[in-house]
Amino acid sequence: GAIYADGAYGRLPRVPVEPDLLAAKAEKHLTPEAWWYVAGSAGQQRTAKANTAAFDRYPIVPRMLRDVKNRSLGVELFGHSYSSPLLFAPIGVLEMAHPQAERAVGRAAKALNIPMVLSTQGSTPMEVTSAELGESPMWYQLYWSNNDEFARSLVQRAEKCGAHAIVVTLDTHCMGWRVKDLDLGFLPFARGMGIAQYTSDPVFTDLVNDRIKNKVASALPKQSPTLGAIWTLASIIGHYPGRLVDKLFSGQPRAAVDTFLDTFPCPSLTWADIAKLRAWTTLPIVLKGIQHPADALLALEHGVDGISVSNHGGRQVDGAIASLDALDAIARVVKGKVPIIFDSGIRSGADVFKALALGADAVMVGRPWLFGLAIDGADGAKAVMERILAELDFTMSLSGVSSVKAIGRECVVVPKEPV
Numbered sequence: 304g305a306i307y308a309d310g311a312y313g314r315l316p317r318v319p320v321e322p323d324l325l326a327a328k329a330e331k332h333l334t335p336e337a338w339w340y341v342a343g344s345a346g347q348q349r350t351a352k353a354n355t356a357a358f359d360r361y362p363i364v365p366r367m368l369r370d371v372k373n374r375s376l377g378v379e380l381f382g383h384s385y386s387s388p389l390l391f392a393p394i395g396v397l398e399m400a401h402p403q404a405e406r407a408v409g410r411a412a413k414a415l416n417i418p419m420v421l422s423t424q425g426s427t428p429m430e431v432t433s434a435e436l437g438e439s440p441m442w443y444q445l446y447w448s449n450n451d452e453f454a455r456s457l458v459q460r461a462e463k464c465g466a467h468a469i470v471v472t473l474d475t476h477c478m479g480w481r482v483k484d485l486d487l488g489f490l491p492f493a494r495g496m497g498i499a500q501y502t503s504d505p506v507f508t509d510l511v512n513d514r515i516k517n518k519v520a521s522a523l524p525k526q527s528p529t530l531g532a533i534w535t536l537a538s539i540i541g542h543y544p545g546r547l548v549d550k551l552f553s554g555q556p557r558a559a560v561d562t563f564l565d566t567f568p569c570p571s572l573t574w575a576d577i578a579k580l581r582a583w584t585t586l587p588i589v590l591k592g593i594q595h596p597a598d599a600l601l602a603l604e605h606g607v608d609g610i611s612v613s614n615h616g617g618r619q620v621d622g623a624i625a626s627l628d629a630l631d632a633i634a635r636v637v638k639g640k641v642p643i644i645f646d647s648g649i650r651s652g653a654d655v656f657k658a659l660a661l662g663a664d665a666v667m668v669g670r671p672w673l674f675g676l677a678i679d680g681a682d683g684a685k686a687v688m689e690r691i692l693a694e695l696d697f698t699m700s701l702s703g704v705s706s707v708k709a710i711g712r713e714c715v716v717v718p719k720e721p722v
C-alpha cells in the first residue's frame with residue numbers, strides 16, 4: 304500500500320521497480336568491469352536466460368472467494384522464525400557495487416529483518432557485518448578451502464558471530480567460464496578485492512606469513528650469501544626472522560592474493576567430507592548448488608539439514624538446467640524431509656510465489672538487491688527486497704492464499720513430466 308501511495312503522491316522511486324530498468328540503471332552506476340562481473344554469467348549466458356524463462360512454464364492459477372484479509376508471510380527454518388521466506392543470497396566482492404559493501408546490505412537486512420547470507424568472498428570481515436546486523440539473523444556461506452584448518456576456522460568464526468546456518472557452496476571449486484570477464488581481463492580477487500574474510504582470519508594470516516618467509520628464505524641467499532647465512536642461522540636459533548618478516552611484510556597484499564589463489568579451490572571434495580564439517584560445527588548444514596535429484600537424495604543420506612537448489616545464477620555451467628526445473632524435480636524426491644532453499648532467476652514476488660509452490664521453503668535473491676545497492680546503497684538494496692515482499696503479498700492475496708505454507712503445487716500448473 305505504502306509503495307503505491309508514494310508513487311500516487313508524486314514520490315517516484317530512485318530505484319526502478321521494473322526488473323529490466325533496475326538492471327539498466329545499475330549499469331550506469333558501475334564500471335564496465337564491475338557491471339559484467341555482476342551481471343554476466345557463464346559462456347553464452349544460456350543458463351542465466353533459462354533461469355528466468357523457466358518461470359513462464361509454471362503459470363499461477365488464482366483462486367477466488369477465500370477470505371485473504373489476514374495474511375502471514377512468516378516461515379520457520381531450522382528452529383528459527385523468520386518474518387518472510389526471503390533471504391539475501393551470498394554475493395561476493397560487494398565493494399565493486401558500493402563502498403559500504405556488506406555494511407550497507409547489513410543495514411538493509413536489519414531494517415527488513417530478513418536473513419543475510421554472508422559470502423566467504425566478502426569485502427568486509429564477518430565480525431564487522433555481524434555487528435552491523437545486531438540481532439538480525441545471519442547465515443554464513445562457506446567456500447571450502449583446500450586447507451581444512453582454514454575452512455574450519457571460518458566456520459568457527461561464523462558460529463561465534465551467531466550464524467543460524469552454514470551454507471556450503473558446492474558448485475564453485477573453480478570459476479565458471481565467464482566470457483566477459485575474460486575479454487576484459489578482470490578477476491576481482493587478483494586485484495585484492497573480495498578477500499576480507501581471508502585476510503581477517505588467523506589461520507590464513509599464518510599461511511601468508513609462511514609464504515613470505517619461504518620466499519625470503521629462498522630469495523635471500525641468491526641476493527647475498529652473507530644475509531642468507533644470517534637468515535638461516537637466525538631461523539635455527541629462534542623467532543627473530545619470523546618477527547622481522549612480520550614487521551616488514553605482514554599484510555602484504557600480493558602475498559595475501561597469491562595465498563588466496565592457492566587455498567581457494569578444493570575440487571577434491573566428496574560426500575565423505577560432509578562428516579568432517581559435521582564434526583566442526585553444531586549448526587545446521589545447507590548444501591548450495593544441488594541440481595540433480597540423485598544429489599538431493601545423497602544429501603539426505605549424508606544427514607544434511609537443508610538443500611539449496613541453485614545454479615549460481617547461471618554463472619558456473621553454461622547450458623545447465625534452469626534452476627526452477629531442477630527445483631520441481633528435486634522437490635518430488637525430497638518430499639519435505641528437509642527444507643529446500645531456492646535461488647537463481649528470482650526477479651519478482653510472483654517468481655517467489657512460483658518457487659514456493661514448487662516446493663521451496665524459502666528463496667534467496669541475488670542480483671536484484673545487488674543492483675539496488677549499486678544505485679542507492681543500503682536504501683536501494685532495502686527498496687528492492689521490500690518490493691519483492693510486497694509483490695509476494697499481493698500475489699498471495701490475489702491468488703487466494705493466506706499463508707506461505709498454503710502455497711502448494713495446486714497453485715500453479717506443473718508440466719506432467721519433470722523437465
Ligand code: FNR
Pocket residue numbers: 340341342354392393394395396422423424444472591613614615616617646647648649667668669670671
Ligand atoms: C554470486 N553468488 C555467490 N554464491 C555464493 O555461494 N558465494 C558467493 O560468493 C557468490 N558470489 C556472487 C557474486 C555475484 C556478483 C553474483 C551475481 C552471484 C551466487 C548467488 O548466491 C546466487 O546463487 C545467485 O546470484 C542467484 O541468482 P540470481 O538471483 O542472481 O539470478
